[in-house]
Amino acid sequence: MSSHLCVLILFVLSGVFGVEADGVKSVSVMEGDSVTLNSDIKIQRDDQILWTFGDKETRIAEIHRQNIYIDDTDMIFHKTLQMDNQTGSLTIRNIRSKHSGLYKMRILTTRGTSFNRFSVTVYKTTQTPAQFIPITPVVCALMLPLLLLFVSACVFYCCCKKCNREKPEDQESMSEYTEIIYRLQI
Template sequence: VFVFMFLRVLDSVSVLEGDSVSLHTDVKIQRDDHILWMFGPQESRIAEIHRQNIYIDAINTIFEKRLQMDNQTGSLIIRNIRTEHSGLYKLTILSNRGNSYKRFSVSVYALLPVPVITRNCSHCSLSETSSNKNCSLLCSTVNVSAVTLSWYKGNSLLSSISVSDLSISLSLPLELECLDDSYSCVVAYSFTNRTTHLNITDLCQPCPGQQQHFQHIFFLNVQFIADHSLCLLQITSRVSISLLIKHRLMLYSALSYCKSLTPCLNLTTTTTTLHTVKQQIKSLRENF
């Protein structure tokens, strides 16, 4: 009578905390087969099938109310798995067809947080805000380990950063032109990931504190253009002259305020415009 021993290599299994995992025997058990599952460096028995009877040894252990066995294959199912269940699982199959052994290295990972994309206002610049073509963003995730944080444009990787086993917070900046919504930030384990897609409409706007300043400059530019157009009208009545004086006074006040801001419009241009408007107001009053 020949008895064969089959040795199997180590199988690695990665799973998220809270999921269920099945460790497969890859056999169909016979009546007299003895299936034994052990866990950890002490090789503590946690489950077995002997003469088609199932025994679960999990009372008062970390596996209590979590283990099941398939009565057809002897595969072990761990429900609602936790990080404390990470480790080495050893399977022994004793059969009149020969003995076989299999080992599983199970790694349980914490749930991945959703990456958060924010405006990176620590890198805001005047040119960025005024043109509104470039956008400085920051993708962040907290309390992670053994992950990679990446920026993508479509399916193309733009940049990435990785962390090993330390539980830390990660951030990854990105400078881009606000052209479309095809950008995304991904935090990933080797076997799964979570993704946040960029909404350019919400994020690529002037930074807090600068938006109000440039709204004022925008109003000033519109006011200047409108007032310049009004200059082209032929003044035919005292009412029109009075209206133009009011417009000139408003423009002079706005230009004076803008000149006090830094940065603002070109100071030389602003000073010249102030002088011109002041002379126009004087001339209009003389003709009023």
């Protein structure tokens, strides 16, 4: 298995991962978790950040002149949104499947306007590939010594089998071997 595939599997099994295609960053998250849609910018005093959701581009959050406005009247996002006043990043707490969809971030600065788009997919816990133990870096760190121990035991077993094949098998040959060694010592 290639290292890239292993990394992808770890991200999928740990619950959150992102992939960018055609300017839209895809983000997958498990239901009940929190996810942050990162802006990768630092807000200046006169910058304006506007977050919208869905096909109708419903306004859900905004920062203007370093004042944050979050639409708590929208029942889809009631008390789940949080915005970082330094970066404009949007955090959705206790995310649900109704929060799946397209999020757009419009960034108005003195240099111009830019956009970030995020396609968020929320999976129910029964839909994830790791239903029993999520594979996280901690779990991998704990599993690595066990894997090394198993491989070492297999190598040891194979070496012992090889050594046993090379020794004299019958008792008569063994006594001749012991007698030769005894005579060499005298």
